[in-house]
Amino acid sequence: MFDWVWYLLSLLVLIGVMIMIHELGHFWAARYFDVKVEAFSFGFGPRLFGFRRGETDYRVSAIFFGGYVKMAGEQVTDEHVDDPRSFLAKPRWQRLIIAFAGPFMNVVLAVSLLTGLFMARFEKLSDADMKPLIGHVAADSAAAKAGIQDGDLIVMLEGKSKPTWEDVDEAEFAGAKRPLHLVINRNGTTFATTVTPVLSDAMGWGYAGWDGRGEIQLGLVEPGLPAEKAGLKKGDTILSIDGEAIHSRLRLKEITKSSGGKPVLVEYSRRGQKASVSVQPVWTNKDGTPCWMIGVLPEPKLDIQVTRLSLPAAFRESIHENVRNGMMIIQVLERMVQRRMSAKNLSGPIGLAEMSGAAAKEGLSPFLVLMAAVSLNLAIFNLLPIPILDGGTILMLLVEMTMRRDLSMKVKENVFKAGFVFIMVLMAFVIFNDISRHFPPG
Numbered sequence: 001m002f003d004w005v006w007y008l009l010s011l012l013v014l015i016g017v018m019i020m021i022h023e024l025g026h027f028w029a030a031r032y033f034d035v036k037v038e039a040f041s042f043g044f045g046p047r048l049f050g051f052r053r054g055e056t057d058y059r060v061s062a063i064f065f066g067g068y069v070k071m072a073g074e075q076v077t078d079e080h081v082d083d084p085r086s087f088l089a090k091p092r093w094q095r096l097i098i099a100f101a102g103p104f105m106n107v108v109l110a111v112s113l114l115t116g117l118f119m120a121r122f123e124k125l126s127d128a129d130m131k132p133l134i135g136h137v138a139a140d141s142a143a144a145k146a147g148i149q150d151g152d153l154i155v156m157l158e159g160k161s162k163p164t165w166e167d168v169d170e171a172e173f174a175g176a177k178r179p180l181h182l183v184i185n186r187n188g189t190t191f192a193t194t195v196t197p198v199l200s201d202a203m204g205w206g207y208a209g210w211d212g213r214g215e216i217q218l219g220l221v222e223p224g225l226p227a228e229k230a231g232l233k234k235g236d237t238i239l240s241i242d243g244e245a246i247h248s249r250l251r252l253k254e255i256t257k258s259s260g261g262k263p264v265l266v267e268y269s270r271r272g273q274k275a276s277v278s279v280q281p282v283w284t285n286k287d288g289t290p291c292w293m294i295g296v297l298p299e300p301k302l303d304i305q306v307t308r309l310s311l312p313a314a315f316r317e318s319i320h321e322n323v324r325n326g327m328m329i330i331q332v333l334e335r336m337v338q339r340r341m342s343a344k345n346l347s348g349p350i351g352l353a354e355m356s357g358a359a360a361k362e363g364l365s366p367f368l369v370l371m372a373a374v375s376l377n378l379a380i381f382n383l384l385p386i387p388i389l390d391g392g393t394i395l396m397l398l399v400e401m402t403m404r405r406d407l408s409m410k411v412k413e414n415v416f417k418a419g420f421v422f423i424m425v426l427m428a429f430v431i432f433n434d435i436s437r438h439f440p441p442g
């Protein structure tokens with residue numbers, strides 16, 4: 001129960017900042033062009049409380065997940081449509097800027113958050129951790145069929161020399177059903193090969209069946225499951241299982257899944273002290289796929305170098321990170337349309353609450369990184385050419401500017417209704433996704 005209260009509070013902070021910044025963009029642009037703003041609302045639905053300053057009602061409404069700026073004459077049916085200070089009375093180019101200002105401010109927020117964070121704390125992986133050295137290849141996987149083996153080094157990816165694991169992960173993630181051209185170095189000998197990641201039913205994105213080589217630690221030990229009962233803790237470094245040295249997350253999972261329910265002997269290191277413990281796997285359907293598991297989430301043990309960047313360097317790094325994230329978001333949307341990535345990856349308010357709560361527990365830095373990523377997502381989503389969103393408004397204004405006349409009221413009403421239905425269906429779908437993750441079939 002406490003977790004969900006924490007998740008809800010974290011979500012309200014997360015979306016509260018983003019909504020406020022987004023709507024302030026619309027508000028400031030409208031005021032700049034002398035558009036009468038009747039209401040500035042955090043949330044939708046009935047007014048809970050607020051205050052009036054000048055001609056604007058600043059309010060908090062009942063449904064917190066959203067917000068809006070109500071401008072006079074914003075719809076052709078509004079009573080103030082003939083007011084020279086109404087939204088529709090302004091030139092189309094001014095209305096376009098007002099519509100664009102919201103998403104623009106979300107981009108500004110994303111860049112500003114990472115710039116400030118990188119000035120206080122910038123984390124950089126060591127060159128060894130960035131090197132795409134294969135730790136394990138799953139049997140019958142796309143990587144195995146391409147002839148890739150444990151210990152291979154990827155020296156070229158899609159024509160790019162010396163790729164990092166970040167490059168490889170991004171290509172695999174968004175590359176389902178598309179051949180990836182690689183050059184592999186094996187014991188000083190190089191050869192070319194092609195890997196075609198499959199669309200993973202369990203994960204919903206591209207999966208090649210390889211994993212990086214390095215030390216593995218426990219990022220999560222689930223309460224009540226065998227690993228916790230046996231005394232394993234978050235941060236423990238896994239040295240071996242049943243006598244086999246562990247250099248990859250994938251191999252750790254394979255051993256426990258193939259245990260047949262027999263106890264596995266886990267050798268680990270904690271604060272420099274080695275120990276071993278026997279862990280009895282349990283049969284579970286927790287993630288939608290029945291298997292034996294011990295209840296841990298393994299992760300690479302990385303050598304992270306922490307430093308501070310100057311303002312110009314932090315700004316450049318923030319721009320680079322946001323451009324990379326923005327391109328990934330666009331790629332994900334494109335792959336979903338092409339059916340090369342599952343739409344079940346979309347998260348709704350429940351998923352976002354869990355992510356924000358988990359990030360907040362980790363500390364301020366992870367929470368700010370998440371806020372920047374979600375703010376960028378919100379900006380890109382709002383710019384999609386979907387009626388009712390800012391992108392739909394911008395598209396209609398561009399069409400009218402090209403035609404040099406207004407679209408008919410009937411066309412606008414039908415387009416608005418279609419956009420409203422689409423958004424409602426999308427919201428229902430992402431909420432269903434969130435619920436399905438907690439109550440998988442079978």
